[in-house]
Amino acid sequence: MSEKHVAKYPPMGWNSWDCYGASVCEEELLGNAKYMAENLKEFGWEYVVCDIQWSEPTADSCWYHKFAELNMDEYSRLIPAENRFPSSKGGQGFKPIADQIHDMGLKFGIHIMRGIPRQAVHRNTKILGTDKTARDIAHPASICVWNTDMYGVDASQEGAQEYYDSIFELYAQWGVDYVKVDDLARVDVGPDAPGAGFSEITLIKNAIEKCGRPMVLSLSPGPARVDQKDFLLENANMWRMTDDFWDKWELLYGMFERAEAWQGIGCKDHWPDCDMLPLGHIGVRTTPDRHDDRMTNFTQDEQKLLMTLWCIFRSPLMFGGELRDNDPFTLSLLTNKKLLEMHRDGRKARQISRKKDIVTWMSKTKEGKKYLAVFNLNDEVKETKLKFENYGFDKDEKVKCTEIWSGREGSLENGDKIALNPHGCMCFEIEA
Incomplete structure (x- = not known):
């Protein structure tokens, strides 16, 4: 150009x-x-x-x-x-x-x-x-x-x-x-x-x-x-x-x-x-x-x-x-x-998984901050379990995060379960 x-x-x-x-x-x-x-x-x-x-x-x-x-x-x-x-x-x-x-x-x-x-x-x-x-x-x-x-x-x-x-x-x-x-x-x-x-x-x-x-x-x-x-x-x-x-x-x-x-x-x-x-x-x-x-x-x-x-x-x-x-x-x-x-x-955005209309995407910044988005494409409320091995995290790690839409701050651990509304999502900003 x-x-x-x-x-x-x-x-x-x-x-x-x-x-x-x-x-x-x-x-x-x-x-x-x-x-x-x-x-x-x-x-x-x-x-x-x-x-x-x-x-x-x-x-x-x-x-x-x-x-x-x-x-x-x-x-x-x-x-x-x-x-x-x-x-x-x-x-x-x-x-x-x-x-x-x-x-x-x-x-x-x-x-x-x-x-x-x-x-x-x-x-x-x-x-x-x-x-x-x-x-x-x-x-x-x-x-x-x-x-x-x-x-x-x-x-x-x-x-x-x-x-x-x-x-x-x-x-x-x-x-x-x-x-x-x-x-x-x-x-x-x-x-x-x-x-x-x-x-x-x-x-x-x-x-x-x-x-x-x-x-x-x-x-x-x-x-x-x-x-x-x-x-x-x-x-x-x-x-x-x-x-x-x-x-x-x-x-x-x-x-x-x-x-x-x-x-x-x-x-x-x-x-x-x-x-x-x-x-x-x-x-x-x-x-x-x-x-x-x-x-x-x-x-x-x-x-x-x-x-x-x-x-x-x-x-x-x-x-x-x-x-x-x-x-x-x-x-x-x-x-x-x-x-x-x-x-x-965000950089290198990619779909991590898709199973039964639960879709997960991730991206990261140059500084190492990560974003994890979990989508529910189903017509019903769905619960899904976070699998750290899919995200590049250590299984025993606890990561600090902010959920982008609610503004809630906290942490995530391997195996945590999150409930998603029909056609809903959560998106986490995860500290480097």
Whole structure:
């Protein structure tokens, strides 16, 4: 990537998708940014990300409008819809919003679809930096099956790199710090798969390196393939392990298998991504009639379990709820210092055991502190016995610890039994 350690730790922030779908507006972006600056910044939360369709004036939910008219400049580059982002008038783009977010001590991100707008191809508009046009570089057979906005870009064509260079030059001028590129992570992206995904990721990586501004590159949606990890580690800062993750227990249950498959791969600047945190007030405008407006369907135990897995695994943390509507419990999930220290400083996270839906993970810091998380994926209360031989402890040892969620301090011994609520967990910080 263009700067060493652009994502030294897994990025943490807020993304507009889970509450506003494709329809977020300027006031909502800035309102959530202000909340983050006042309540979460000190805990490491820093990115404010505007998700999909920000160039569409008519966007109103998660439901896409087929072949919608998008705001676009003369060089085939999408620009913000002025009715939703009034400060973008006069060709200013997202710069006024980014400036305000930067003034709060935060960072600004946007979502884009891979490719070039269909309307640019149909109108055969210009591309900055070349005499080639949108039609010259389009790959009309390379389309997204769930969104009609774009054609793929044919990386073999002259002008293809110049197009991507031009859009990232624009994002650098706006002050963008993070770009989530969609319709990429679950296609074949390895060096032996020269399809649209592979070629466009390469073009995007090159464009970021040229644009003069450090940017986190996040690839969506998943599931990305573990056998393509080397390519992903070389070319992206984040990549999705899963399709869109919502507040359904079966999806959270399935994340344990995905986390085990990707364990040991995340490292500085390169993070397998469990997807967003659908917590707090979500679904505000995810459907046109707003019938999905709700507080998360996850129980409090499930929310703690989710946060514990994401943090011990060291997934990026992108909160999806309307921050300004956080209740005290939701805020406590995002401000638990010991949990976030585990997320920031834990290393070599791995699944130790899984038996009858009792799952154990461990990680450790450079200084020797250890974290032990025990999860109950069963629908009933379960009791489990701690086995020190599995954790690298001496059988006769007594270890001092703090249970991260309750804050209780004490000690653990081999053979201790702990009772776990249905879909619940305990997570212990164990002194070095």
